[in-house]
Amino acid sequence: MAAKYIIKNATVVSMDENIGNVSNCDVLIENGIIKAVAPGLPHSSDHIIIDGTDAIISPGFIDTHRHTWQTQLRTLCTDFVLADYLLTLRHIYGSCYSPHDAYIGNYCGALESIDNEITYLVDHSHIMNTPEHADAAVKGLKDARIRGTFCYGFYPNPAWEGSNTDKTREETTPEWRLEDAKRVRQMHFPSNGPQELLRFGVAPAEAEVVPFDQLVHEIEVARSLGAAVITAHVALGKYDSGHFTTRQLDRRGLLGPDLLWSHANSLQDDELQAVQRNGMGLSTTPDIEMQMGGGHPIAFKAREFGCSAALGVDICSNCPADMFQQMRLLLQAQRCVDQEKVSGPPLRMTRKCAEVLEMATMGGARAVGLEKYIGSITPGKRADVLIVRCDSTRLVPVLDPVGALVLYANGSDIDTVFVNGEIVKSQGKLTNVDWPKVRAELRASVASILDLSNKAPVQDLDAARDAMVLAFAAK
Ligand SMILES: [Zn+2]
Incomplete structure (x- = not known):
């Protein structure tokens, strides 16, 4: 007991x-x-x-958006814009990860969370190079005893010669992740209720890059699997595709409270109204958005529209798992913007500390549908x-x-x-963590990833990255 x-x-x-x-x-x-x-x-x-x-x-604080697998690449992206990140992390290092690396990344990222102040984590896990990666990523979160939702990512990291992906599987059954997600749901999440410590969710492949019908199909598959959270990068500021994905999904009647958008800074007003009407969550990640071209964080505006505004850490190869940092960045950036808008000196404070603390706690709980529990x-x-x-x-x-x-x-x-x-x-x-031992494994993991990354065909991947950036900025 x-x-x-x-x-x-x-x-x-x-x-x-x-x-x-x-x-x-x-x-x-x-x-x-x-x-x-x-x-x-x-x-x-x-x-x-x-x-x-x-x-x-x-x-405990609630982090509604993180790619936890990137924990052992800490500090790599600190001078990156999104285009650099897409090449380096998503096209090179992501493909270098073995299942054990995925385990170590998720385990250590969850420990870092607890050590700071985060007790619930949405893991947007696009490190599914093989089914074994999925098992390892789930185990990492479970072993750390954090609460959260593991969101099975449908995004394929490129399979290049020597990488830790399976070229044959990618070529013969490119949709294998959708089937494997079903296995993961049954094996690791037989009950997926709100009281479970770790729940199953889905992260569709890049929502604004893939054809719209593919996104719809992936959302439908996620719902058929009883995903607690379906999360996607949407309306990415300077990288906005111009597809108005939220509006399109709304017209098809496909929005719902199980959807959690990250970033979403270039949502139009009618899209924000649709987000509010459908009880969806919005995850603002101030560090990444302000650094990498994601646009001005929408969290305060989203609150004015009555949306469930929440915060996230996102790319942990760029910033620590620290919600204090995210609250501070968001609050002070917004205060500065507000004060620039008035003529003369500001005579009253527009935004209060309590508002960002609410986003990091109850706002996060509402965004993931757990406001009755945490x-x-x-x-x-x-x-x-x-x-x-x-x-x-x-x-x-x-x-x-x-x-x-x-x-x-x-x-x-x-x-x-x-x-x-x-x-x-x-x-x-x-408690119950032998950190010197874990730390040694973490260091060994990053050494093997860096070693393998030397084999990456950077020129080819650079071209693939450019295509992805162009797809993001298709408008
Ligand atoms: Zn992200």
């Missing part, structure tokens, strides 16, 4: 509007569930007591909970706990992390 905990005398930032922010508050956790939130709660001798003095309790410190919800110690040189004193979370805290302040009522980080350390 799962342990029972009581966190005492903490400052609770609940993200539940009926509870609000409460000082000197206790949180009771039993059997994976938040049982009660109030000052001075009674508890029994079998509760493990955690002192919450000088600490903030927050819901996203706030609410009795009855699953216990995905952070304890942020306010003892460091940067967090004493805290006069505003929301401001502290949004603009001050970092991963080293995360003392304890609960996922589903289990402690996965305690006293600043991941």
Whole structure:
């Protein structure tokens, strides 16, 4: 039986509007569930007591878009625009990954998430070079004990001579991933309900590059498999295809709450209305979008249209799995844009810290259809909970706990992390993880990937990349 905990005398930032922010508050956790939130709660001798003095309790953060497999290519893309990324990551390194590399990437990326402040992850996993890659990617997330949705990617990484893809399979059965996704759903996700820690989803091949009928077919296959989330890159700012995919899907009656668009910065107003009407989620990834040509993040505008606006990390070969960073970038960029629009000095603040914290918690939960289960410190919800110690040189004193979370805290302040009522980080350390051993495997993995990448036919791949960029920018 799962342990029972009581966190005492903490400052609770609940993200539940009926509870609000409460000082000197206790949180009771039993059997994976938040049982009660109030000052001075009674508890029994079998509760493990955690002192919450000088600490903030927050819901775990929700990352609604990441290509987790890229974890061992950290820092590679930091000066890239999307065109560089498409060549290097998607056409060269992606094809170098073995199943073990996919495992290590997903396992370490999920550990990095927990170590920072992310307890739920949408893994947009376009590393399906073989069926074994799918099994390994799922295992990586399960072994790390993170909550999330594994989205089986239908995108094929190019099969070049010597790569870790199967040229014959790609040529003879190019649609093999659609069939294999069914196997993965049955084998690893026999029940795919909202209470499962890890759920099955689908990421169609590049939605705005493939023929529209292919996208429709892939969405239909995903729905036939009971995908919890179907996620796609859509309306990519400077890389917008001009296909108005959302409008087209709406006309065919194919939009729905299971769809989660990432980026979507060039959605038209009628498309935003369709997103709202159909209860879809939008995942803004500020780091990538502002760097790589994805356009100005749409999250605040999407909220004004009543959409479920959420945040994501996206390309983790470019930025860390850190939602603090995404909240900060989004908030300050928007404040700057807003202030540029007024003549003279700004006389009032337009955007508040609480708005981006909402996007990183409840907004994310709504975007993936789990608002009844996660996203706030609410009795009855699953216990995905952070304890942020306010003892460091940067967090004493805290006069505003929301401001502290949004603009001050970092991963080293995360003392304890609960996922589903289990402690996965305690006293600043991941539990049940032999990090020096894992780190050595991570280093060995990246060495073998870099080694194999030397064999890539860069000139041919460069041409393929150009074709992809042109397809993105077809308008
Ligand atoms: Zn992405």
